[in-house]
Amino acid sequence: MSIMTYRQALNDTLRSEMLRDENVLLIGEEIGVFEGSYKITAGLLAEFGEKRVRDTPIAEEGFTGAAIGAAMLGLRPVVELMTINFSLLALDQIVNHAAKIYGMFGGQARVPLVIRTPGGGGQQLGATHSQNIELYYAFVPGMKVVAPSSPADAKALLLAAIRDDDPVLFLENLALYNTKGEVPDDDTPAEIGRAAITREGADITVVAYSRMAAIALEVAEQLAEADGIDVEVVDLRSLRPLDRDTVIASVKKTHCAVVLEDDWLTYGIGAEIAATISDGAFDWLDAPVRRVAMAEVPMPYSKPLETAALPSAEDAATAIRQTLAAVARRA
Amino acid sequence: MIDILMPRLSDTMEEGAIAIWHKKPGDTVAIGDILVEIETDKTTMEYEAYDAGVLHTILVPEGEQATIGMAIAQLDDGSSTEPTFQPAPAARAQAAEEGGGSTAAAATHTSPPEVPIAADQRLLATPLVRRLAREHAIDLTEVTGSGPGGRIVRADIDDALARPSSTAGASTTTGVDAPQPTTVPTALDDGRQSTAVPFDKSRQVISRRLTESATTTPQFTVTAAADVEDLLALRVDLNAHLASSERPKISVNDLLVRACAIALREHPEVNASYSPEGRGQTLLHERVNIGIAVASDTGLVVPVITDADQKTASQIATESRRLAGLAKERSLGTADMSGGTFTISNLGMYGVEQFTAIINPPQGAILAVGAAQLEPVVIDGAVQIRHRMRYTLSADHRIIDGALAARFLAALTKLVEQPLNIIA
Numbered sequence: 001m002s003i004m005t006y007r008q009a010l011n012d013t014l015r016s017e018m019l020r021d022e023n024v025l026l027i028g029e030e031i032g033v034f035e036g037s038y039k040i041t042a043g044l045l046a047e048f049g050e051k052r053v054r055d056t057p058i059a060e061e062g063f064t065g066a067a068i069g070a071a072m073l074g075l076r077p078v079v080e081l082m083t084i085n086f087s088l089l090a091l092d093q094i095v096n097h098a099a100k101i102y103g104m105f106g107g108q109a110r111v112p113l114v115i116r117t118p119g120g121g122g123q124q125l126g127a128t129h130s131q132n133i134e135l136y137y138a139f140v141p142g143m144k145v146v147a148p149s150s151p152a153d154a155k156a157l158l159l160a161a162i163r164d165d166d167p168v169l170f171l172e173n174l175a176l177y178n179t180k181g182e183v184p185d186d187d188t189p190a191e192i193g194r195a196a197i198t199r200e201g202a203d204i205t206v207v208a209y210s211r212m213a214a215i216a217l218e219v220a221e222q223l224a225e226a227d228g229i230d231v232e233v234v235d236l237r238s239l240r241p242l243d244r245d246t247v248i249a250s251v252k253k254t255h256c257a258v259v260l261e262d263d264w265l266t267y268g269i270g271a272e273i274a275a276t277i278s279d280g281a282f283d284w285l286d287a288p289v290r291r292v293a294m295a296e297v298p299m300p301y302s303k304p305l306e307t308a309a310l311p312s313a314e315d316a317a318t319a320i321r322q323t324l325a326a327v328a329r330r331a
Numbered sequence: 332m333i334d335i336l337m338p339r340l341s342d343t344m345e346e347g348a349i350a351i352w353h354k355k356p357g358d359t360v361a362i363g364d365i366l367v368e369i370e371t372d373k374t375t376m377e378y379e380a381y382d383a384g385v386l387h388t389i390l391v392p393e394g395e396q397a398t399i400g401m402a403i404a405q406l407d408d409g410s411s412t413e414p415t416f417q418p419a420p421a422a423r424a425q426a427a428e429e430g431g432g433s434t435a436a437a438a439t440h441t442s443p444p445e446v447p448i449a450a451d452q453r454l455l456a457t458p459l460v461r462r463l464a465r466e467h468a469i470d471l472t473e474v475t476g477s478g479p480g481g482r483i484v485r486a487d488i489d490d491a492l493a494r495p496s497s498t499a500g501a502s503t504t505t506g507v508d509a510p511q512p513t514t515v516p517t518a519l520d521d522g523r524q525s526t527a528v529p530f531d532k533s534r535q536v537i538s539r540r541l542t543e544s545a546t547t548t549p550q551f552t553v554t555a556a557a558d559v560e561d562l563l564a565l566r567v568d569l570n571a572h573l574a575s576s577e578r579p580k581i582s583v584n585d586l587l588v589r590a591c592a593i594a595l596r597e598h599p600e601v602n603a604s605y606s607p608e609g610r611g612q613t614l615l616h617e618r619v620n621i622g623i624a625v626a627s628d629t630g631l632v633v634p635v636i637t638d639a640d641q642k643t644a645s646q647i648a649t650e651s652r653r654l655a656g657l658a659k660e661r662s663l664g665t666a667d668m669s670g671g672t673f674t675i676s677n678l679g680m681y682g683v684e685q686f687t688a689i690i691n692p693p694q695g696a697i698l699a700v701g702a703a704q705l706e707p708v709v710i711d712g713a714v715q716i717r718h719r720m721r722y723t724l725s726a727d728h729r730i731i732d733g734a735l736a737a738r739f740l741a742a743l744t745k746l747v748e749q750p751l752n753i754i755a
Contacts, residue, residue, distance in 0.1 A: 255485060282458045283459065283461070284459050284462070285458045285459055286458075286459040286460065286484050287457060287478070287484070322336075324400075325336055325399070325400035326400065326478050326479050326484070327457075327478065327484045327485060328398065328399075328400050328401070328478055328486040328487065
């Protein structure tokens with residue numbers, strides 16, 4: 001076990017997987033000589049050479065398509081899209097090719113592709129570069145979407161994604177890269193499609209993923225200390241497949257839930273979770289499921305407005321308190 | 332539509348009563364506007380709007396109570412064009428009739444605030460509650476909902492769940508064919524011609540806390556008497572000086588507060604509380620905050636003079652006068668009544684010779700003070716007529732033993748009999 005940043009966990013894992021399997025290769029913009037816009041691929045060009053760490057032109061559709069072709073023929077490409085916003089340029093390749101080839105062609109070829117890409121706002125990158133559109137991919141059968149919230153999960157889920165035989169969108173987050181945590185030394189992959197209860201609690205279930213799952217833990221500790229509220233945190237880790245059982249089991253225990261998400265409220269991940277709870281735990285619910293999400297605006301550039309638009313720990317705490325007030329347990 | 336919920340305005344508050352609505356349905360509400368005055372167990376407080384909009388419905392009218400978290404009004408902030416509930420004053424009774432429910436629940440003193448439920452709307456209960464009600468044969472029309480808009484939530488059926496056998500029986504009596512009580516239960520007619528006066532908030536708290544104190548604390552009492560001739564003389568002297576500089580007079584009680592504070596400083600084990608943590612603990616309080624029991628028009632209140640050991644007698648006099656004034660106006664704030672470590676109850680002004688008081692939990696002791704009265708006393712073999720005062724300490728035996736209580740009273744008596752030490 002060692003303490004390291006989310007960024008370092010990703011870098012170490014890419015390296016160890018490239019050492020383990022010579023079919024693993026990296027492809028993307030500025031990942032080689034420049035070592036990645038967020039330095040996730042630092043040192044890898046020097047160690048593995050141009051054949052396995054490919055800098056590309058600014059052409060997301062082209063290099064994502066090339067990676068799909070490489071995957072069909074047995075390589076295990078790990079694409080870096082500089083941010084998830086640029087995945088829109090490769091949308092057709094991802095949705096219409098990567099996700100569908102296995103099913104459309106009778107299982108003749110699998111697509112063991114990983115697309116690593118960070119989402120998230122909060123960096124004053126403006127409306128087009130601050131989105132959380134992982135939902136677009138979680139919506140598509142044939143895709144897998146994972147979203148680690150801690151350095152340990154960054155490692156375990158990246159190991160799982162690279163070793164998975166289906167296309168996996170691996171969601172990182174700009175605000176998480178510098179967060180630190182304990183990371184196991186052994187290379188045990190996570191099970192894709194399995195959520196984690198990162199904090200056990202009795203009073204209320206908080207469901208979240210990626211950055212908001214980290215916030216959920218913070219808020220849970222604050223509320224435990226300040227108000228004696230015992231929050232159970234479910235970190236989804238995987239948006240598709242979605243671990244509905246863990247969410248439902250938790251709500252059956254606590255009887256109420258709040259969902260935290262960085263994406264927009266309407267049609268968001270939280271809506272799917274709320275529907276899941278309604279389907280699976282209706283007779284255990286003591287309050288409506290509440291959602292905390294981003295303001296429904298294109299992300300403002302202005303710092304105060306950007307901060308206001310993003311869901312905060314305070315927003316989460318308020319929703320939790322209000323939900324508990326509604327079940328007459330705490331104000 | 333936003334539900335305005337009954338806020339928690341003090342640590343001990345469990346429910347609040349609506350004193351005055353400052354807005355009526357249809358009024359525009361700006362953030363920061365005073366919406367309502369709420370009477371809590373301790374005081375009456377103003378409650379401001381946190382959201383802007385138009386007040387749509389008042390769910391809890393003036394004079395009615397609501398538990399913390401219950402919706403007391405709905406504010407239309409434009410977020411929904413459909414109000415959650417249609418106000419329909421007559422609907423509740425109708426709903427009860429249709430559901431075969433008894434109206435008896437509404438006649439008890441814990442009757443819920445009138446929650447308007449439109450005739451076409453079903454009884455509000457969460458899915459969890461509905462399932463548990465099915466499984467335990469609980470008649471939900473008999474249950475008071477404390478959730479938003481009167482929704483029945485899990486917490487509301489705890490009692491019913493706790494007595495599984497009787498609920499099944501009880502629910503059968505509320506079936507459609509069962510005879511229904513048509514009138515409010517008659518007043519007790521046992522020859523005493525009683526009138527029931529419902530407890531107000533503060534009476535409810537006094538009742539609950541003192542019952543708890545008297546039934547769960549092993550209390551014992553120790554009484555002492557002091558010669559207060561010098562104390563009374565000193566007070567006359569002091570007040571003559573204070574009057575010439577136009578400062579407020581000092582009462583005997585102010586001097587006693589100060590004397591107790593000094594005696595508590597000397598015996599910190601009395602300035603303490605019992606705590607059940609671990610296998611039991613004595614919580615020794617660093618600060619000496621003395622509560623003074625005040626009989627105001629609105630009931631018994633105990634404002635607290637903080638750090639009484641560090642204040643002069645005239646500061647204590649000023650402070651107690653201010654607190655008594657606030658008590659009279661019923662505007663003591665929560666802060667004025669919190670954090671006490673010891674209480675003095677003085678009935679001397681009524682000529683009471685001596686009495687015992689019940690400990691004000693979670694404090695460890697309370698001093699009951701009688702009147703200064705002229706008594707024959709034997710001094711140096713001769714009978715003299717002197718002013719004497721009796722006071723009785725009630726102490727929590729879990730943390731204070733008899734000898735300690737006696738030593739504390741001895742220290743107090745020494746101060747009272749040599750009063751320059753009180754003001755020195």
